[in-house]
Each structure stands twice: as structure tokens, then as C-alpha cells.
Amino acid sequence: MKNFMHLVDHHEARCLALSADGTLLATGGKDGLRLWSAQQGTQLVVRADVGPVKALCFTPEGEHLLIGGRDGTLRRWAFPSGADVQRVQWEQPVIALAVTAHSGHIAVGLGTRSTPAGTHVVVLAPGGTPVELLSQDKTQGDWSLAFSPGGRTLAALNVDGHTTEGAFFAVVDVATGTLLQQRLVGTLHYSGSVSFSPAGHLAVAPNPWRDSSGGVGATGFAVLENSQSPTPLLTSWWEHETVFLPDGSLVGRSWSALHFRPHLHDKVSASLTLPEGGPEVTLLAAATSAPVVATAVGDNRVLVGSVDELLRHAEAHG
Numbered sequence: 001m002k003n004f005m006h007l008v009d010h011h012e013a014r015c016l017a018l019s020a021d022g023t024l025l026a027t028g029g030k031d032g033l034r035l036w037s038a039q040q041g042t043q044l045v046v047r048a049d050v051g052p053v054k055a056l057c058f059t060p061e062g063e064h065l066l067i068g069g070r071d072g073t074l075r076r077w078a079f080p081s082g083a084d085v086q087r088v089q090w091e092q093p094v095i096a097l098a099v100t101a102h103s104g105h106i107a108v109g110l111g112t113r114s115t116p117a118g119t120h121v122v123v124l125a126p127g128g129t130p131v132e133l134l135s136q137d138k139t140q141g142d143w144s145l146a147f148s149p150g151g152r153t154l155a156a157l158n159v160d161g162h163t164t165e166g167a168f169f170a171v172v173d174v175a176t177g178t179l180l181q182q183r184l185v186g187t188l189h190y191s192g193s194v195s196f197s198p199a200g201h202l203a204v205a206p207n208p209w210r211d212s213s214g215g216v217g218a219t220g221f222a223v224l225e226n227s228q229s230p231t232p233l234l235t236s237w238w239e240h241e242t243v244f245l246p247d248g249s250l251v252g253r254s255w256s257a258l259h260f261r262p263h264l265h266d267k268v269s270a271s272l273t274l275p276e277g278g279p280e281v282t283l284l285a286a287a288t289s290a291p292v293v294a295t296a297v298g299d300n301r302v303l304v305g306s307v308d309e310l311l312r313h314a315e316a317h318g
Helices: 307-317
Strands: 005-009 013-018 024-029 031-039 042-047 055-056 065-069 073-077 084-087 094-099 106-110 119-126 131-136 142-147 155-158 166-175 179-185 193-198 202-205 223-225 235-236 241-244 248-255 257-261 270-273 284-286 292-295 301-306
Touching: 005 307, 013 284, 013 292, 013 301, 024 055, 024 301, 031 055, 055 142, 073 094, 094 142, 106 155, 119 142, 119 155, 131 155, 131 166, 131 223, 142 193, 155 193, 155 202, 202 241, 241 284, 248 284, 257 307, 270 307, 292 307, 301 307
Parallel strands: 013 055, 055 094, 193 241
Antiparallel strands: 005 301, 013 024, 024 031, 031 042, 055 065, 065 073, 073 084, 094 106, 106 119, 119 131, 142 155, 155 166, 166 179, 193 202, 202 223, 223 235, 241 248, 248 257, 257 270, 284 292, 292 301
8 A cells, every 4th residue: 555644624523434445534524424535635525415424434345334423314325426325213313333344233322412311322233123232321422332353242432521430331242232341430531442453352442440549530541352351451541542453553542642552562662743732532543454544633634644654754753
């Protein structure tokens, strides 16, 4: 893959996604959806007709883009010029999406328009009806969802910076609905992430294993050997979000920089200071089959680039 790095403009982007091969970037916000060539940094399509967008996810084969709307609509779009080939409607906004690589199951995080409604995670099988896997009435924040490499388990994190019991983490067996792990900890973070490596390691940020007895505000991330591990292998007090790359290395996001680890047991090998101050949301995404990363910069721009190019800039300006 040719090295590249671009800044693209999207006013108040609140979600983003990269295609599996890292060639396409999707950004969503109050004004709808924008599809970009990641390698060229050029805008391909604008869809204002979908309304405010809260979640995005490319299907693994690269033929469709899943779009989660604030109006509760899940769309499967045959981009770039095709129609919506599937629509599912909920009363609550769709705020998170994940899809399995093989079976085509879709995990949907549903938000809330009022505190009593709570938040939920449902799984939609191809041709099936939605099945609820998680329900949490103590939080009203954003979900982050990730399937394990084989699609057997789903990791879910809900972060709500408005409450003292604001980070709800769980791992669920998709087939049976069995709850394999659950933790509820205090945090003042407004964003978080769950991410599986190709080998099945699970990274969770903010770290739900931190002892928060000294005060609210868990930071950093933890890495588990697998989705059923009782204790983390690695903890970090630096990044607010982290994602695995296809080779098993890690990219983390602090308020104003990206941090790279060659291996989950390694310390940070390079950091790239972002060109603008910390945005309202520290969005971070990685392609699943190519070394490409995207993250929010300020409140109105998104940085997308190949890892080699990002590391080159980190070295040049370090």
C-alpha cells in the first residue's frame, strides 16, 4: 500500500469508520454522511438524506456501509451509488455498530432519549429478527462494540461521563446470550473503546480494572488474553481509546496525540502530536486488513493515514 496522510473536513463529525482494506473513510455527523477516498483525501459522496448519523461500520467484504441514525434507523447502503438494501427501525437512536467477518451478524448499540429508557445492545442475524443481548439502565452514554475474530463473543462498553458509575463493560456469548464478564466502574470519560486483535486479545479503554477508590476518572486501557480472561495482561495510564492493527500492534489515542506500540507487551515506541487541540470526542478507528488509522482532529476535521506515514511524521516532529 502506498503511504499517505490526509486531513479531511467534516464539521462536528461524531463517528467514523474505515473499510477493511483502508481505502475508504466514512464520517458521520449532524449533517449526515460523507464518504471519502482515504488514500487521496477526496470526498466521494455526501448523503444528507440520512439525517444525523451516530454510528458507521463497513461490512467485511467491502460491499456495504452500515449507517446508524439518531432517528433509530439502521441502513445497509450499497455504496457509493447504490440504494439502501436494508432498513431496520428502532425507537431509540442507533449509536454503535459492529459486524462479524464470517456470519454477517450485526451488533447494534441503542442509545436513549431519556434517562429512564436505559441503553441496549441487540444482535441482528442475516434474515432474522433482533435479539437483545444487553440492557443497562444505569448509563446513557455511548456504546463501543467489537466481535471476537471468530464471532463467538461480543465485547461491549458503555461510557457515560455524567454519572459516578459510568463505565459498563460486558462480554456476551452471541449464540446463547450468556454473560461471560461484567464490570461497572466509575469514570468521567466521555468516550471509550473495545477492540480485538487477530489473535483474540481484547483491549478495553478506559481500564475497568483500575481501582477507582481514590476518586472517579479511570484512565488508560487494559488488554486481556482473551474475552474470558479474568485479569488484564497490560494496563496503561495514557490512552483514552486504543485499537489493534492487523499485525497485532496497538494504536492509542490520548487527548492530543496518537501513540504506537509494536506489541501489546511493548512500551510506546512513537507518538504523533495532533495538529489541533483535543476535540469533544476522541474518535479512533483502524482498518481490519490494512495498516490504516483515522482519528478526529479538533472538532471539525479527521486525520486518516497509513501507519508508516504517521510514524514517519511522528519521528520527524518528535
